[in-house]
Amino acid sequence: MSSGKKIWSVALLATVMLAATAGCGSGANTNGKIKLRFSYWGSDARKKMTEEAIAKFEAKNPTIEIEGVISDFPSYYDTLATRVAGRDAPDVITLEIRALREYAERGALADLAxxxxxxxIDSKLLTTGVVVGKQYAIPTGVNAFSMVVNPALVKQARVVLPDDSSWTWEDFIELCSKVTAGSGGKVTGTQLSWNPAYLQIYAAQRGELFYDGNKLGLSPQTIKDWWGITQNLIRTKGSPDAAKSSAIYDAGIAKTLIGTNTGATTMMWSNVLGAATKASGQNLELxxxxxxxxxxxxGMFLQPSMFYAAYSESKHPFEAAKFIDFMVNDPEAGQIIxxxxxxxxxxxxxxAVSGKLPDADQKTMAFVNEIRGELATPPAAPPKGSSAMESILKRYSEDVIFSRMTPDVAARKFITEANALLAG
Incomplete structure (x- = not known):
């Protein structure tokens, strides 16, 4: 993902072009209906269910028409930033927590209080949508960054899964290396992850914050030790080598090791379990x-999977809030989404929807309920610039595994670059 500075510089260059087309934005249609635009990212399956939910809202609100504006994830924030800079943003905007503060502090979002x-909605979860005291965003749902395992592949390798209530990183590395060896290399123990949530969990186990205000709260030693897990996985063949790990990192779920049944474990957000299960065709567990x-x-925590927010310059703020209310609170919308x-x-x-959830989502719900008492308070929206953190972390992680930098040098450089970005 592009850095915050790059996104906004591109957006500002495009402002003049968008000014000429701003008249095509939200407003009243010729049929007298109020038209709102709603931006989100995702697959064809998400598009289909979203359009079904929109149709249900329009049936209940015949004077309002919703235009869904969908894009793929890689281009979503570039397009949104350009639209905001051109004062032509959608009336209702989907955001992740890492982008929330950036848009809120730029004055692009309306207070929905x-x-x-x-x-x-749980009050602790709701506060994740608060920035400088205002409720700029409403969480759509929750998930947790978790370990996913294919028990059948572990069993086929003649390996016993450790007790996840007490297992250590050393246990995880040993499990992965034994799976690779026990399968004769046909199945690899795990696929490497450099998701910031993974590092955030590891840091919390050492009593450190990922973000401390507008800077990192991580020590160089914690980052180096975290990279040590990656290095040990590669060394023991518990994960693919550096070249393959880099090549498959950004692959869609269907092309991951867990999705192709060539990997026994992976780390991911719990709401992806359904897609991973569908891709693999096998039973997966959290x-x-x-x-x-x-x-x-x-160190685990619940985090909003997404937020709905309203554009601060929408011509129809009441209707925008009404649509958000429907998407979050209406059981009929829930039955669709x-x-x-x-x-x-x-x-x-x-x-209302729990009985209709697919098996994989039933597992996710049961898992979240099981660990809820162990979870940390949901973190607040991170500082501006954090939307670029995963790409920066990935770059330095690859520098380490390809031996382009020592962990010492990479940790110092990562902290320096990240803090400069977060400082604006």
Missing amino acids: AKVNTSD LRMPRIRAATTG LSDRGLPANAKVLS
Whole structure:
């Protein structure tokens, strides 16, 4: 993903072009209806269910018409930033937590307090949509960054899964290397991950924050030790080598090791379990993340899978809030969307749809309920620039595994570059 600075510089260059087309934005149609635009990213399956939910909303609100604006994820934020800079943003915007503060502090989002009913959303989860005291975003659903395992592949390799309530990173490395060896190399123990959530969990186990205000709270030693897990996985053949790990990192779920049944474990957000199960065609299970030996916390946390926000310059703020309220709170919308945007954040909607959830999502719900008491408080929206953190972390991680930099040098450079970006 592009850095925040790059995104906004590109956006500003495009402002003049968009100014000429701003008249094509939201407003009243010739048929007298109020037209709103709603931006989101995703697959054809998400598009289909979203359009079905929109049709349901329009049937209940015949004076409002919703135009869904979908894109693939890699281009989503570039396009959105350009639209915001050109003052032609969609009325309702889908955001991740890592992009929330950037748009809120640039004045692009409306305060939704008292405009959307939030009485059935957990108060701690709801506060993740608060920036500088204002409720700029409403969570759509929740998920947790977790370990995913294919038990059949582990069993075929004649390896026993450790108890995930007490396993350590050393146990995880040993499991992965034994799976690779026990399968004769046909199955690899795991696929490498450099997701910031993974590092955030590992850092929490050492009593450190990923973000401390507008800078990193990570020590160089923690980053180096975290890379040590990656290096040990490669060394013991518990993961693919550097070249293959890099090549498959950004592959869609259907092309990952877990999705192709050539890997026994992976780390991912829990709401992807359904897609991974469909791709593999096998039973997959969610596990707790391993711990540092003697750690007093597992470091896992619930995070909104997405947010809905309203554009601050929308000509129809009441209608925009009404659509968000429908998408988050209406059981009929929930029956259509199910867990596509995470397990519903609204407790009543979750209860209403729980019996309709596919098996994989039932597992996710059971897993989240099982570990809920162990989870840390959901983190606040990270500072501006954090949307680029994964790409920066991936770049330095690859520098380490390809031996282009020592972990010492890479950790210092990563912290320096990340802090410069977060400082703006």
